[in-house]
Amino acid sequence: MAKATSRPPTARRRTGRAGDGAASPATAELQGLDAKTLLLMYRQMALIRRFEEHAAESYAQAKIGGFLHLYIGEEAVAVGALHAARPDDHLITHYRDHGYALVRGCEPGAVMAELFGRSGGVVAGRGGSMHLADARRHFWGGHAIVGGHIPIAVGLAMAQQRKDTGLVVIDVFGDGATAIGMFHEAMNMAMIWRTPVVFLCENNLYGMGAAAHEQSPVDKLIDRARGYNMPAAQADGMDPLDMHRVMGEAVEHARRGEGPFFVEALTYRFRGHSMADPEMYRTRDEVREWRARDPIPAFGKRLVDGGVVGSEELQRVDEEVEEEVVAAVKFADESPPPDPSTVFDKIYAAPVEKRP
Amino acid sequence: MTVEISYRQALHDALSEEMRRDEDVLLLGEDITGYGGSYAVTKGLHEEFGLDRVMETPIAEAGIVATAIGLSMGGMRPVAELMTVNFALLALDQIVNNAAKFHYMFNGQWSVPIVVRTVSGFGQLAATHSQTFEGWFASVPGLKVVMPATPADAKGLLKTAIRDPDPVVFIEHSLLYSRRGPVPDDGTEHLVPIGEAAVVREGSDVTLVAYSRMALEALAAAEELSQAGVECEVVDLRTLRPLDVDTVAASIARTHRAVVCGEDWRTGGFGATLAAEIQDRCFDVLDAPVARVAMADVPLPYARNLERMLIPTAHSIVEAVRGLLDDGGRS
Numbered sequence: 033m034a035k036a037t038s039r040p041p042t043a044r045r046r047t048g049r050a051g052d053g054a055a056s057p058a059t060a061e062l063q064g065l066d067a068k069t070l071l072l073m074y075r076q077m078a079l080i081r082r083f084e085e086h087a088a089e090s091y092a093q094a095k096i097g098g099f100l101h102l103y104i105g106e107e108a109v110a111v112g113a114l115h116a117a118r119p120d121d122h123l124i125t126h127y128r129d130h131g132y133a134l135v136r137g138c139e140p141g142a143v144m145a146e147l148f149g150r151s152g153g154v155v156a157g158r159g160g161s162m163h164l165a166d167a168r169r170h171f172w173g174g175h176a177i178v179g180g181h182i183p184i185a186v187g188l189a190m191a192q193q194r195k196d197t198g199l200v201v202i203d204v205f206g207d208g209a210t211a212i213g214m215f216h217e218a219m220n221m222a223m224i225w226r227t228p229v230v231f232l233c234e235n236n237l238y239g240m241g242a243a244a245h246e247q248s249p250v251d252k253l254i255d256r257a258r259g260y261n262m263p264a265a266q267a268d269g270m271d272p273l274d275m276h277r278v279m280g281e282a283v284e285h286a287r288r289g290e291g292p293f294f295v296e297a298l299t300y301r302f303r304g305h306s307m308a309d310p311e312m313y314r315t316r317d318e319v320r321e322w323r324a325r326d327p328i329p330a331f332g333k334r335l336v337d338g339g340v341v342g343s344e345e346l347q348r349v350d351e352e353v354e355e356e357v358v359a360a361v362k363f364a365d366e367s368p369p370p371d372p373s374t375v376f377d378k379i380y381a382a383p384v385e386k387r388p
Numbered sequence: 389m390t391v392e393i394s395y396r397q398a399l400h401d402a403l404s405e406e407m408r409r410d411e412d413v414l415l416l417g418e419d420i421t422g423y424g425g426s427y428a429v430t431k432g433l434h435e436e437f438g439l440d441r442v443m444e445t446p447i448a449e450a451g452i453v454a455t456a457i458g459l460s461m462g463g464m465r466p467v468a469e470l471m472t473v474n475f476a477l478l479a480l481d482q483i484v485n486n487a488a489k490f491h492y493m494f495n496g497q498w499s500v501p502i503v504v505r506t507v508s509g510f511g512q513l514a515a516t517h518s519q520t521f522e523g524w525f526a527s528v529p530g531l532k533v534v535m536p537a538t539p540a541d542a543k544g545l546l547k548t549a550i551r552d553p554d555p556v557v558f559i560e561h562s563l564l565y566s567r568r569g570p571v572p573d574d575g576t577e578h579l580v581p582i583g584e585a586a587v588v589r590e591g592s593d594v595t596l597v598a599y600s601r602m603a604l605e606a607l608a609a610a611e612e613l614s615q616a617g618v619e620c621e622v623v624d625l626r627t628l629r630p631l632d633v634d635t636v637a638a639s640i641a642r643t644h645r646a647v648v649c650g651e652d653w654r655t656g657g658f659g660a661t662l663a664a665e666i667q668d669r670c671f672d673v674l675d676a677p678v679a680r681v682a683m684a685d686v687p688l689p690y691a692r693n694l695e696r697m698l699i700p701t702a703h704s705i706v707e708a709v710r711g712l713l714d715d716g717g718r719s
Binding site: 158 | 414440445446448450451454455456457458459460461462463464466481482485486490491492493494495496497498499501529530532552553554582583630
């Protein structure tokens with residue numbers, strides 16, 4: 033079982049979480065990853081951060097409508113998790129999905145254009161922030177009914193068995209979703225059928241504004257898996273390498289045909305649930321303490337301290353991703369709105385023609 | 389050449405033919421293997437096709453439909469069985485928010501070729517087991533909704549539904565399973581297109597628009613009225629979405645009167661939409677307001693006498709037609 037590394041004591045007390053003391057020994061060794069991969073992981077985390085900051089700014093400028101759920105603070109989860117999987121392993125996520133889309137290789141401009149509701153968006157302005165998807169990259173969305181997508185992963189994973197693809201499905205959701213019936217149906221069916229799915233629960237301590245202890249009788253969400261006889265492990269969601277380590281075990285367990293695996297990523301969102309969130313349910317001190325564990329500078333420091341890269345190289349990466357995101361915003365700004373004549377297109381794959 | 393078989397057998401044959409034709413077709417649902425299916429449609433299929441292709445599931449309607457959706461995204465052609473349409477409410481989120489949405493919302497990147505087979509009907513089962521919700525499903529763009537009345541349509545439409553690239557809600561009727569009828573059996577594939585109504589009886593005085601069991605009730609009513617000199621045309625919709633309004637409108641252009649016949653509730657039921665469509669399309673040719681036969685707005689009671697008071701029958705249709713002809717339906 034993975035252990036979470038040290039966590040801010042305030043947050044532990046407030047949420048009733050049992051403390052996990054020691055840092056994992058494996059995390060100290062950079063997971064045996066090569067310098068190129070480690071730098072890419074840093075770049076992706078930095079890209080998500082800058083992307084989300086620019087998205088927030090664009091939201092404030094009313095370029096983005098509806099809801100906007102930022103991934104700031106949780107970057108290490110998506111980056112560590114996806115690096116532990118094959119690029120063609122299937123991915124299905126909740127609505128806090130920008131980071132996953134970017135790590136999966138969706139163009140930042142196309143993701144930003146989707147947030148802007150433009151024709152150049154990943155789904156041409158039809159889905160918005162919560163419904164990003166790119167089937168070519170086996171990224172199946174972006175789902176906004178909490179828990180609704182969780183059992184879809186079970187069927188998708190079963191299809192991998194039937195088609196003998198050797199691929200697994202990574203099924204991402206938040207702590208709040210573990211209270212929903214469909215989560216439990218999915219866990220039950222996945223275990224009965226031994227489907228190759230990794231349930232990745234991002235525990236950021238709050239389901240919107242409700243704290244974990246208000247929504248769950250168990251402190252550790254991995255205990256949810258016990259009722260299904262499913263193996264489970266916690267990972268430090270503020271550390272991409274611990275995420276990589278734990279997800280690596282989970283993914284290979286599923287790929288070997290041993291069935292599903294449940295991973296609880298202990299993480300924290302630095303911003304509100306959505307841009308509309310006044311954050312009355314948590315203290316500034318708590319947020320400050322978690323921000324002190326910001327995964328990006330912490331990971332950068334480890335790379336420098338470990339002699340993987342020089343600090344000037346990280347600075348160069350920071351500048352490059354900033355340019356990349358500025359270009360993404362420009363692309364989104366310049367992308368035309370969807371053509372009104374397409375509004376009735378694609379309701380059906382096989383439309384029934386109206387007879388004269 | 390035709391063969392006389394039951395609605396149940398027709399559905400069974402459709403499933404087995406499609407499973408033989410395409411190895412990606414698989415069935416999943418509660419009690420569909422050893423038990424044989426709660427209405428015995430799938431009986432014996434697991435013996436021919438194995439438990440990998442006729443899959444027993446836990447009691448988890450949302451999970452069953454979600455699994456089917458996921459299977460379809462992975463290249464399979466799943467047919468999910470939900471024991472009754474009442475239980476399908478537990479899967480409404482999967483059907484409405486997921487199956488119906490993905491193709492449009494994800495800009496056509498993939499479709500959801502699943503069939504959700506379920507059953508409406510009644511028979512002293514009380515309020516929670518005696519409902520019919522086709523109007524709810526038919527209100528959702530992205531879904532196709534099919535409700536066959538005859539063994540021939542049951543077989544032909546189910547085969548078509550399995551081949552269709554979109555999600556199809558296929559609603560059978562518990563009181564029709566044992567009804568027999570001719571089904572084409574000439575060695576070629578019997579397929580009935582989705583989205584086409586059928587004029588199943590011609591007549592000049594009034595059009596009865598119906599589907600599923602009520603199409604048979606409408607035919608019985610037409611027979612009775614014919615003896616009294618009133619000739620009814622009966623349109624069996626067969627598909628509720630996409631709705632074949634053209635066939636309905638063409639019939640009403642000939643008869644100038646319409647009775648909309650359904651088993652779901654009067655308020656917000658599919659008949660309400662249908663009546664509105666007819667007013668919209670046919671106002672100039674109607675000699676009388678559109679009449680409706682529907683379930684009264686009551687949670688269906690258990691007691692036999694109370695249940696019988698409420699369930700629409702051929703007699704209800706005859707009364708409605710007489711009302712239309714006596715005073716133009718304006719009373």
